Amino acid sequence: MMTPSDIKATLAFSDGSPSMELPIYKGSIGPDVIDIRKLYAQTGKFTYDPGFLSTASCNSTITYIDGDKGELLYRGYPIEQLAVNCDYLETCYLLLYGELPNASQKEAFNQRVMRHTMVNEQMQFFLRGFRRDAHPMAVMTGLVGALSAFYHDSTDVHNPEHREIAAIRLIAKMPTLVAMAYKYTVGQPYIYPKNDLSYAGNFMRMMFATPCEEYKPNEVLVRAMDRIFTLHADHEQNASTSTVRLCGSSGTNPFAAIAAGVACLWGPAHGGANEACLEMLGDIQQMGGVAKIGEFIGKVKDKNSGVKLMGFGHRVYKNYDPRAKLMRETCYEVLNELGLQDDPLFKLAMELEKIALEDEYFVARKLYPNVDFYSGIVQRAIGIPVPLFTAIFALARTVGWIAQLNEMIGDPEYKIGRPRQLFVGAKSRNVTPLAQR
Ligand code: SDX
Numbered sequence: 001m002m003t004p005s006d007i008k009a010t011l012a013f014s015d016g017s018p019s020m021e022l023p024i025y026k027g028s029i030g031p032d033v034i035d036i037r038k039l040y041a042q043t044g045k046f047t048y049d050p051g052f053l054s055t056a057s058c059n060s061t062i063t064y065i066d067g068d069k070g071e072l073l074y075r076g077y078p079i080e081q082l083a084v085n086c087d088y089l090e091t092c093y094l095l096l097y098g099e100l101p102n103a104s105q106k107e108a109f110n111q112r113v114m115r116h117t118m119v120n121e122q123m124q125f126f127l128r129g130f131r132r133d134a135h136p137m138a139v140m141t142g143l144v145g146a147l148s149a150f151y152h153d154s155t156d157v158h159n160p161e162h163r164e165i166a167a168i169r170l171i172a173k174m175p176t177l178v179a180m181a182y183k184y185t186v187g188q189p190y191i192y193p194k195n196d197l198s199y200a201g202n203f204m205r206m207m208f209a210t211p212c213e214e215y216k217p218n219e220v221l222v223r224a225m226d227r228i229f230t231l232h233a234d235h236e237q238n239a240s241t242s243t244v245r246l247c248g249s250s251g252t253n254p255f256a257a258i259a260a261g262v263a264c265l266w267g268p269a270h271g272g273a274n275e276a277c278l279e280m281l282g283d284i285q286q287m288g289g290v291a292k293i294g295e296f297i298g299k300v301k302d303k304n305s306g307v308k309l310m311g312f313g314h315r316v317y318k319n320y321d322p323r324a325k326l327m328r329e330t331c332y333e334v335l336n337e338l339g340l341q342d343d344p345l346f347k348l349a350m351e352l353e354k355i356a357l358e359d360e361y362f363v364a365r366k367l368y369p370n371v372d373f374y375s376g377i378v379q380r381a382i383g384i385p386v387p388l389f390t391a392i393f394a395l396a397r398t399v400g401w402i403a404q405l406n407e408m409i410g411d412p413e414y415k416i417g418r419p420r421q422l423f424v425g426a427k428s429r430n431v432t433p434l435a436q437r
Contacts, residue, residue, distance in 0.1 A: 234400025311373030
């Protein structure tokens with residue numbers, strides 16, 4: 001709920017232009033906002049905020065982040081409590097409908113989702129168009145967009161029933177599509193979903209089973225996979241969520257809007273950081289491991305090197321990302337279960353974290369491990385190939401994207417997103433005929 005504040009902001013100009021009063025709104029928690037919607041009409045000026053460092057694009061009830069405290073709430077529930085007390089589908093229900101399900105609601109929702117896990121048989125023929133060594137995120141961007149071609153009965157984003165069924169379909173089919181993208185790259189047959197398994201158990205089976213033998217899921221690994229999904233489910237107005245909102249604001253169908261989110265998440269500054277982080281750890285290992293951390297950190301501090309400490313830093317968190325702590329615990333559980341306590345990359349990551357957190361460069365810039373720092377190590381231990389890490393991030397984030405898209409479309413005040421610019425290019429000029437150019 002946006003509550004008008006008693007405090008107003010006054011915008012005054014030193015050239016004597018008329019000043020303007022701007023309303024301030026308060027949320028339930030977090031920073032207030034200055035409402036500038038009438039600024040251009042009244043002053044002929046835009047605000048300027050590339051990268052949106054100080055811009056709230058919407059009001060939302062879904063996810064709250066306190067970057068200074070390192071706090072993350074899904075619909076008011078701390079991520080630490082959800083990760084321990086709930087599973088991913090309960091979290092999906094919470095993000096979509098605003099409340100945790102009771103036992104019968106949970107059972108009904110699980111049934112609905114598991115009944116939509118198959119994709120149209122035609123979908124497999126899209127994959128044949130890709131090279132076998134295509135990056136899974138290239139495949140996923142194509143496959144998710146292609147869903148629009150199959151579900152004409154749920155593409156009207158202004159129809160609440162369509163939005164609801166599209167949400168269920170996307171949550172249900174993402175694991176199937178990710179597993180198909182993986183199987184295609186290893187030349188193995190696709191494994192159909194098995195609806196009597198849990199959501200994460202079904203995904204692990206579609207990933208690792210073959211028609212030749214029964215797949216026996218390791219419950220510790222399944223639980224870890226489910227927790228990885230929960231930790232990645234939503235995260236306020238991050239780049240890919242903002243992409244989904246902007247894309248969806250044109251009225252395009254939910255599948256196309258989610259495909260835009262997949263494409264944005266792929267970038268190494270965003271969801272692609274987990275893959276980049278594991279590659280970084282591998283490079284340091286190649287250089288000589290723990291003994292070479294100092295040399296690597298030196299490169300990171302050298303602006304000209306272009307080297308970043310992947311999995312570190314965050315636009316919002318200026319404290320430890322609470323998901324990184326939970327991911328490190330999950331990492332430990334999985335490595336213990338697999339007898340890999342001495343996994344060299346995990347030891348390297350923990351030593352790197354320790355050194356970075358004591359280094360003035362990182363302390364001064366409030367750079368802490370984010371969700372991507374440990375997620376790659378635990379996924380690698382589970383047997384997920386590195387190029388698939390971001391596709392799994394996209395699988396998990398799909399529910400957050402949909403919840404945010406549906407919240408926007410359901411807001412009677414929403415309009416198509418159309419930012420302006422500060423134009424610094426050529427003023428109007430005449431075309432010189434070719435012969436004189
Ligand atoms: C995700 O937004 C979200 O919520 C995203 C996400 C989600 O769940 O949706 O949390 C998922 O994307 C996590 C972030 C994953 N990305 C990485 O781990 C890549 C490495 N991190 C950086 O690229 C960076 O920290 C960003 C992109 C995450 C944030 O960049 P900002 O907010 O634009 O900060 P900045 O680049 O202005 O950095 C401030 C300073 C700069 O130094 P100075 O110019 O002040 O000297 O910190 C430095 C940066 O050079 N810096 C880093 C660094 N991150 C920032 N230096 C070295 N290594 C890093 N990782």
